[in-house]
Amino acid sequence: MELNNSKIKIKAKNLNVFYGKKQALFNINLDINQKEVTALIGPSGCGKSTFIRCINRMNDVIDICKVEGSVEIDGAEINEKNVDVVTLREKVGMVFQKPNPFPKSIYDNIAYGPIIHGAAENKDQMDNIVETSLKKAALWDEVKDRLNEPGTSLSGGQQQRLCIARALSVNPEVILMDEPCSALDPIATAKIEELIDDLKKSYTIVIVTHSMAQAVRVSQKTGFFHLGKIIEVDSTEKIFKNPANKMTQDYITGRFG
Amino acid sequence: MTKEQRLKKRYRAEKRFKMYGLISVSLAVIFVLILVQNIFSKGSSAFSRTMIEVEVNYDSSLLELDSPINQNSLKDADFYDLAVESLLKIYPAKDSKEERQILRLFSPDYEFEIKDFLIKNPNKIDQVVPVKITASDDIDQLNKGNFPRDLPEDRRRVSNYQLNIYDNLVEKEKINKKFNNYLFTKGDSRDPELAGIGGSLMGSFFTIIICLVLSFPIAIMASIYLEEFAPKNKITDFIEININNLAAVPSIVYGLLGLGILLSVMEFPRSTPLVAGITLSLMTLPRIIIPCRASLKAVPPSIREAALSVGASKFQTVFHHVVPLAMPGTLSGTIIGLAQALGETAPLILIGMVAFVVDIPSSPVDPSASLPVQVYLWSEQAERGFVEKTSATIMMLLGFLIVMNFIAVYLRQKFEKKWN
Ligand SMILES: Nc1ncnc2c1ncn2[C@@H]1O[C@H](COP(=O)(O)OP(=O)(O)OP(=O)(O)O)[C@@H](O)[C@H]1O
Ligand SMILES: [Mg+2]
Numbered sequence: 001m002e003l004n005n006s007k008i009k010i011k012a013k014n015l016n017v018f019y020g021k022k023q024a025l026f027n028i029n030l031d032i033n034q035k036e037v038t039a040l041i042g043p044s045g046c047g048k049s050t051f052i053r054c055i056n057r058m059n060d061v062i063d064i065c066k067v068e069g070s071v072e073i074d075g076a077e078i079n080e081k082n083v084d085v086v087t088l089r090e091k092v093g094m095v096f097q098k099p100n101p102f103p104k105s106i107y108d109n110i111a112y113g114p115i116i117h118g119a120a121e122n123k124d125q126m127d128n129i130v131e132t133s134l135k136k137a138a139l140w141d142e143v144k145d146r147l148n149e150p151g152t153s154l155s156g157g158q159q160q161r162l163c164i165a166r167a168l169s170v171n172p173e174v175i176l177m178d179e180p181c182s183a184l185d186p187i188a189t190a191k192i193e194e195l196i197d198d199l200k201k202s203y204t205i206v207i208v209t210h211s212m213a214q215a216v217r218v219s220q221k222t223g224f225f226h227l228g229k230i231i232e233v234d235s236t237e238k239i240f241k242n243p244a245n246k247m248t249q250d251y252i253t254g255r256f257g
Numbered sequence: 258m259t260k261e262q263r264l265k266k267r268y269r270a271e272k273r274f275k276m277y278g279l280i281s282v283s284l285a286v287i288f289v290l291i292l293v294q295n296i297f298s299k300g301s302s303a304f305s306r307t308m309i310e311v312e313v314n315y316d317s318s319l320l321e322l323d324s325p326i327n328q329n330s331l332k333d334a335d336f337y338d339l340a341v342e343s344l345l346k347i348y349p350a351k352d353s354k355e356e357r358q359i360l361r362l363f364s365p366d367y368e369f370e371i372k373d374f375l376i377k378n379p380n381k382i383d384q385v386v387p388v389k390i391t392a393s394d395d396i397d398q399l400n401k402g403n404f405p406r407d408l409p410e411d412r413r414r415v416s417n418y419q420l421n422i423y424d425n426l427v428e429k430e431k432i433n434k435k436f437n438n439y440l441f442t443k444g445d446s447r448d449p450e451l452a453g454i455g456g457s458l459m460g461s462f463f464t465i466i467i468c469l470v471l472s473f474p475i476a477i478m479a480s481i482y483l484e485e486f487a488p489k490n491k492i493t494d495f496i497e498i499n500i501n502n503l504a505a506v507p508s509i510v511y512g513l514l515g516l517g518i519l520l521s522v523m524e525f526p527r528s529t530p531l532v533a534g535i536t537l538s539l540m541t542l543p544r545i546i547i548p549c550r551a552s553l554k555a556v557p558p559s560i561r562e563a564a565l566s567v568g569a570s571k572f573q574t575v576f577h578h579v580v581p582l583a584m585p586g587t588l589s590g591t592i593i594g595l596a597q598a599l600g601e602t603a604p605l606i607l608i609g610m611v612a613f614v615v616d617i618p619s620s621p622v623d624p625s626a627s628l629p630v631q632v633y634l635w636s637e638q639a640e641r642g643f644v645e646k647t648s649a650t651i652m653m654l655l656g657f658l659i660v661m662n663f664i665a666v667y668l669r670q671k672f673e674k675k676w677n
Binding site: 056058061063086087089090093094096098100101102103112113116117163166167169170 | 488489557559560561562563564565566567568569570573577578582
């Protein structure tokens with residue numbers, strides 16, 4: 001079942017990434033469709049995080065990291081010198097594996113992005129952005145009476161949803177999620193999965209996960225990474241029902257990894 | 258070895274370790290107590306001053322005033338004859354030698370103290386008024402019980418005749434003690450009873466302010482740049498190694514630098530807080546940069562990634578998130594660096610802060626002493642009066658250091674408490 005009608009949002013072509021002399025990604029070619037959830041699976045250390053960090057150029061921060069090849073978003077190359085990373089990251093939000101709220105109030109956590117981009121003209125508009133972002137992240141009801149408490153005082157699952165709300169606050173087009181549920185209990189996980197399902201109506205989502213069940217539940221397309229190479233990409237249904245590659249088969253059935 | 262034996266061995270090892278720890282902590286505490294006790298027992302008497310009450314006859318005919326009596330004419334007047342006449346009345350003297358001994362009971366400033374009293378109370382002219390006059394160092398120490406009286410006369414600084422006068426005055430309750438405000442208001446002096454730390458206090462104050470103003474912004478900027486913006490390459494590695502080495506350079510070397518460049522080549526004024534401040538800020542810079550960089554480094558990378566991922570620029574990430582989080586460590590590092598500078602003596606000796614300065618400096622370019630140098634200068638004096646002054650100065654210096662350290666701890670806790 002090919003989703004031919006969907007538009008390609010992100011296109012990685014011949015992507016190679018090096019940490020110093022060590023190569024972490026080999027010749028990656030991957031298309032990510034618009035308004036869809038794409039799941040990336042694979043054993044630990046295979047380069048999933050490295051790959052999604054290429055999409056918002058977060059690897060620039062690591063001195064020894066060198067990226068070669070091309071990543072296009074809406075047909076525009078992002079790996080060029082003259083591309084402004086700030087604009088790029090405004091468009092491509094990210095949620096990290098470990099919740100990392102700022103040590104500021106819940107309100108300020110959400111407001112920071114809109115403030116630096118000048119998204120709100122007055123306090124009312126800002127209040128509005130904070131409220132909608134928190135509502136989208138299904139956190140509003142839990143925190144609406146304590147917006148001035150520190151973000152770090154929330155539980156782990158709430159912190160992760162706060163980080164999702166923070167990513168949503170700047171109104172991105174793409175959201176990258178690196179194992180967003182790895183530190184959460186099943187209930188919080190279910191909430192976030194529900195949320196992802198909801199968000200895909202308006203956002204393009206790339207999610208890294210170690211849970212096969214989660215990939216099946218939330219994604220439409222799945223890519224399997226192994227040792228820095230992409231082994232197989234296809235619709236999630238195909239990958240989990242009838243994978244073309246023996247290695248993929250072994251991995252999803254838990255025979256290695 | 259059985260499991261039980263291993264367990265016992267482990268418990269014994271833990272117990273032994275705890276005991277060693279307790280012993281070393283108690284030793285440290287004992288040494289500190291001895292030090293503090295020693296300084297306090299020697300220094301506390303410096304906070305009081307012995308005064309002798311004298312009936313002064315403000316006889317205007319002795320003042321040779323040629324204009325009407327007012328504050329200005331009194332300021333110009335010569336009070337020497339009037340003062341001597343009144344002082345000699347406290348005890349009968351049979352010759353000029355004994356008269357000199359009477360005058361030596363008082364501090365050499367008696368003439369000015371008598372004059373100041375009249376300037377403050379001009380209506381007392383032509384009256385006989387009791388005035389309290391600072392006693393000489395010898396009488397001061399005698400009164401504080403620091404001079405043994407039972408030595409033979411030729412080994413005492415106070416003659417039998419003076420002792421008689423002293424006992425007589427004590428009997429008449431003319432000798433009393435008051436709080437020694439001279440200790441804080443006067444500059445250095447050759448006479449211990451007139452010497453104070455007012456000058457060195459101001460000198461240290463100006464020095465530390467200059468040191469703060471020069472070293473804090475430079476150190477903060479340097480550490481932010483090196484830690485957050487500089488590329489990691491051979492040049493920055495080299496700079497880093499050099500900063501660490503500079504922090505370990507003996508302070509006297511900075512004194513030589515100040516002497517060679519600031520005084521000889523640039524011809525800055527000698528013995529001034531300006532030169533001292535610049536020299537000490539050179540010394541303090543690496544000592545502040547190191548804790549600043551450490552506290553910047555301690556900010557978790559996840560905070561930087563969080564800021565960058567919502568589209569903050571590098572500059573915004575650093576100044577909105579990293580620097581505020583590093584602030585407590587940075588501030589306390591700075592204060593501890595300044596506290597070290599405050600106690601520094603060796604480099605100041607080289608740039609001429611050991612000069613004998615009587616006047617209290619009113620600006621950073623006036624010659625001045627500083628607290629630690631004052632300790633050094635007074636500790637070399639023979640008079641017993643300077644011993645208590647030395648200890649009192651050390652007490653003041655320790656007091657300032659303790660206050661600064663408390664501020665450092667307070668700032669650290671205040672800013673960190675917010676989120677944890
Ligand atoms: N900052 C770094 N410096 C050097 N090597 C790195 C760095 N980050 C990742 N690597 C290396 O790159 C390879 C891919 O790492 P990556 O973090 O992308 O794996 P991953 O698939 O996300 O693994 P996991 O599922 O455990 O998160 C690993 O071999 C890792 O050792
Ligand atoms: Mg990872």
